[in-house]
Amino acid sequence: MFMPMLTRMLCNAALALMVGAMPFCATAAEFEIQMLNAAPGNAQHTNVFAPAILRISSGDMVTFVPTDTGHNTASKRGMIPEGAEPWNSPMDTRYSVTLTVPGVYGYLCLPHYEMGMVGLIIVDDAAPNLESAKKIRHPGAARAAFRDLFDQLAN
Numbered sequence: 001m002f003m004p005m006l007t008r009m010l011c012n013a014a015l016a017l018m019v020g021a022m023p024f025c026a027t028a029a030e031f032e033i034q035m036l037n038a039a040p041g042n043a044q045h046t047n048v049f050a051p052a053i054l055r056i057s058s059g060d061m062v063t064f065v066p067t068d069t070g071h072n073t074a075s076k077r078g079m080i081p082e083g084a085e086p087w088n089s090p091m092d093t094r095y096s097v098t099l100t101v102p103g104v105y106g107y108l109c110l111p112h113y114e115m116g117m118v119g120l121i122i123v124d125d126a127a128p129n130l131e132s133a134k135k136i137r138h139p140g141a142a143r144a145a146f147r148d149l150f151d152q153l154a155n
């Protein structure tokens with residue numbers, strides 16, 4: 001087991017026991033994913049999450065930012081680890097999730113799912129549910145979009 005993950009687990013255990021954070025606990029980090037009408041530097045690629053692939057550590061917080069209007073974020077059924085909380089945000093709303101279960105999280109924008117507005121978040125390591133997440137089927141452009149993201153994970 002990697003040391004950072006072990007440390008994080010010990011920290012989570014300490015917090016759960018309400019004994020306070022141990023001195024070596026790293027502060028959970030915060031990340032942002034923009035919800036955009038077009039990819040930065042590529043106007044042809046419309047309706048995107050940026051970054052579309054985000055790697056974080058368990059316990060970190062991710063905020064989806066409604067930089068452009070007309071978007072939301074929803075986890076995809078079958079594409080989050082066992083025991084993880086699904087989410088489905090209101091439209092045009094700044095929305096935060098704190099992800100604690102290691103694995104890969106597939107998510108999408110409901111209005112633009114079939115147009116391929118999807119993303120992946122990897123918490124610690126994609127391995128726990130990578131193969132099952134890759135098996136989920138998608139309509140329209142979402143199929144190629146998820147396949148592309150999974151290909152990028154492999155490289």
Ligand SMILES: [Cu+2]
Nearest residue numbers: 071109112117
């Ligand atoms: Cu959208």
